Every structure is written in C-alpha cells, then in structure tokens.
Amino acid sequence: MxxxxxxxxxxxxxxxxxxxxxxxxxxxxxxxxxxxxxxxxxxxxxxxxxxxxxxxxxxxxxxxxxxxxxxxxxxxxxxxxxxxxxxxxxxxxxxxxxxxxxxxxxxxxxxxxxxxxxxxxxxxxxxxxxxxxxxxxxxxxxxxxxxxxxxxxRRSLNREGVLKETFNVNLEIPSAYKVGRQEDNFVWYDRQVPKGTMNVIMYAMPEDYFKNDSTLVRDILRMRDSIGSVYIPGEDIPGKKNHMVTEKIFAPHVYPAEIAGKKAVEVRGLWEMSDYPMGGPYLMYIINDKENNRKLIIEGFTFAPASRKRDNMFELEAILKTITFLKS
Structure with missing residues (x-):
C-alpha cells in the first residue's frame, strides 16, 4: 500500500x-x-x-x-x-x-x-x-x-577584457582562471587544480580551412597539432621540440552542435605531449562565424594525472557554452 x-x-x-x-x-x-x-x-x-x-x-x-x-x-x-x-x-x-x-x-x-x-x-x-x-x-x-x-x-568571474580585445567575444570565465598567454590570434587561460591544471584556449582559423566532411577529422588533427607546436610547449627536452599534439591511437569523437546560435562542431578527444609522457582529455568547439569570415576555435583541456576528470571537463564545457559574439 x-x-x-x-x-x-x-x-x-x-x-x-x-x-x-x-x-x-x-x-x-x-x-x-x-x-x-x-x-x-x-x-x-x-x-x-x-x-x-x-x-x-x-x-x-x-x-x-x-x-x-x-x-x-x-x-x-x-x-x-x-x-x-x-x-x-x-x-x-x-x-x-x-x-x-x-x-x-x-x-x-x-x-x-x-x-x-x-x-x-x-x-x-x-x-x-x-x-x-x-x-x-x-x-x-x-x-x-x-x-x-x-x-x-558566475558568482566570481574573471573581468579581464582580453577575449573582447582579441576576438570581439565574451566568455564567462571563473576568476580562478588567469590569462597565461596572449598573442594576436591566441589566448590561453589556466587555473591550478590538485595535481594539475585546467585550461581554456581560443584562436581563429580561415573560414575555408576545413575543406569538406571527408577530411574533417584529419584537418582537425592537423590544426590542433600546428597550434600546439607554436603556442603550447611542454617540458624542455634536449634536442627536441616538445609540444602538445593530438593523441593518434584513439580517433576524436565529432558531433554537430550549435553554440551561441551559430552552427558548430563539437570534438572530444585526448591530447598528449610530443616527446614527454603527459596528456589528458580535451573538448573543442569549432564555431562557424560567418559574420567575421572565420572559424572560431574554443577549447578546454585538463591535465590531472591519475585523477578523475569528469567534473573538470564538465566545468570547461559549461564555460565554453557561455560564449557570446559582440557586435562590431
């Protein structure tokens, strides 16, 4: 009863x-x-x-x-x-x-x-x-x-205007994240977590960078590796250029998405360093920003060896999904 x-x-x-x-x-x-x-x-x-x-x-x-x-x-x-x-x-x-x-x-x-x-x-x-x-x-x-x-x-947000200045967008980032690198076409935020870091990066690619669906995954890997080689170095290894690359054994998972009202592609996969035993998961959105003739790339990745990362990656997803495009 x-x-x-x-x-x-x-x-x-x-x-x-x-x-x-x-x-x-x-x-x-x-x-x-x-x-x-x-x-x-x-x-x-x-x-x-x-x-x-x-x-x-x-x-x-x-x-x-x-x-x-x-x-x-x-x-x-x-x-x-x-x-x-x-x-x-x-x-x-x-x-x-x-x-x-x-x-x-x-x-x-x-x-x-x-x-x-x-x-x-x-x-x-x-x-x-x-x-x-x-x-x-x-x-x-x-x-x-x-x-x-x-x-x-949202109770405590980073108030730096770096993304507005560089890409004319707004992203709600917790105040624990700080700008670690800023270039003409690259911004990197990071925060310390137990045994590692959480990271948000943003950059833009030409509107026609991704030629067609049949080569999309290959183009994504090529893009990530090229960005990693220029902007995301690793531990100094004598005689080698150690930098972030995409893990090659497991193909990334790619899904259609919509971000800030724009068509996008969601990519989930694993990253590693080219010449050092270090890696972790990443989440990327490739946003079709036609108004500005570009593909805007926003990515979150984390490094926390031997630790659970579900909630860290979920926080990064929540951050990435706050992006808004500002009027010129």
Missing amino acids: KKIASILVISLLLLSCKDDKSVKYVPESIGAINSLSVVIDNELWQGEVGDKVREYFAAPVVGLTLEEPLFTINYMPPSVFTGSIQHSRSVLYVTRDSTNKTLIKTDVYAKPQKVAVISGKNVQDIKKEIDANAGKIIEAFRGLEITEAQKRF
Whole structure:
C-alpha cells in the first residue's frame, strides 16, 4: 500500500503541475553537479530494469582517460524518497504502473529541478520506455547541470577584457582562471587544480580551412597539432621540440552542435605531449562565424594525472557554452 500511495502522490503532483498556472513556493534544489537520484523499488533495481538504467545513465563519459559514469547515481526505494531528498536537482523515478508512459517535469519539489518519470506495465515495457526516452531525459538533466554549473561560477568571474580585445567575444570565465598567454590570434587561460591544471584556449582559423566532411577529422588533427607546436610547449627536452599534439591511437569523437546560435562542431578527444609522457582529455568547439569570415576555435583541456576528470571537463564545457559574439 505504501508503494502504491507513493506512485499516486507523485503522479498527482506531476499531472497537477501541467495545468496549474499559479506560482507556488518550492525550496532550492540540492546536490553535487552530475549527481542523479534514481527512485525505484529494489526488485526492479536489482534486475533487468536496473541494468537498463545503468546502461544509459551510468554510461562512460566519452573522451576521458579514465572510465567515469555520465551521472553519479544515488539509488533509493520510493519509501525513502521523502523530505529533503525530494529536493534533489535531477530525479529519475521508475515504476510499474497501469500505463506505459514517460514524463519530464520541471520544478516539482524544488527549483531548479527536473523530474523524469518512467512507468510501464511490466519489466519489458519499462525497458522499452527507457530505450525510447533515455536520450531526451539525459539531455534535460545535462542541460540543467550545465545551467547549475554556470550559476555557481558566475558568482566570481574573471573581468579581464582580453577575449573582447582579441576576438570581439565574451566568455564567462571563473576568476580562478588567469590569462597565461596572449598573442594576436591566441589566448590561453589556466587555473591550478590538485595535481594539475585546467585550461581554456581560443584562436581563429580561415573560414575555408576545413575543406569538406571527408577530411574533417584529419584537418582537425592537423590544426590542433600546428597550434600546439607554436603556442603550447611542454617540458624542455634536449634536442627536441616538445609540444602538445593530438593523441593518434584513439580517433576524436565529432558531433554537430550549435553554440551561441551559430552552427558548430563539437570534438572530444585526448591530447598528449610530443616527446614527454603527459596528456589528458580535451573538448573543442569549432564555431562557424560567418559574420567575421572565420572559424572560431574554443577549447578546454585538463591535465590531472591519475585523477578523475569528469567534473573538470564538465566545468570547461559549461564555460565554453557561455560564449557570446559582440557586435562590431
């Protein structure tokens, strides 16, 4: 009866939110960045449904040196999902019900918050709902987490106007990042983290640099290596020019994207030094800036050997996505 009551309560709450236009007070949501509360009874969690949830929501993040899950999952049965736990920022509620349905609702128990509810008549139906809707749920959760990360670092921003002067753009960068190098067509910010650094770089390439889709990956590697050889040196090695290059064994992951309303390409991969055992992950956006006849490149990369890097790279992604193009 307690389980049925929990299902009825959450169903009524979600359905009532759809039509209720009045403003109601909800507390501020809680939770670490990239944490996910999964509410599901133990029988489902220990079986095929739990495996399916983990397949999507704990899948390895693309482009990291160590295997790390997309979300850190905090599992709980429905009876525990009460009180302040309901204020978790991202919630996935999975249950048996009389209908097969997936809902994504906003600010149900707290603000900001996303609550996704997946229901099915039996195990196979629930698995089908997860297969069909996991992508859009993950997109909603990640969007919320990006917004939350940006909200947190906007409390203290770097006020240097280097990017405006050099590229006529604005980027919201936490004050912990400092300009380490500035050239006519290259700017490098970095910050210290335990055992390493986090970095943001920006530069521009000619509008026609990337000839066609068939050579895109090769052109990206060529571009990164040429920029690394000029601007990103490594440890001094006698008789060698040690500098950043793209890791060649694993091909980068390339996706279409949109940044600041402009068409772009997202690239995730690994970097290393040409003559020194040092490397890490990078995230790059190649932005089609037609108004200025250029491809604007913005990249975040990190170096933190033997450390988890998911949240570092997520912070860099949140920073890169704040870019805005200023009017001339």
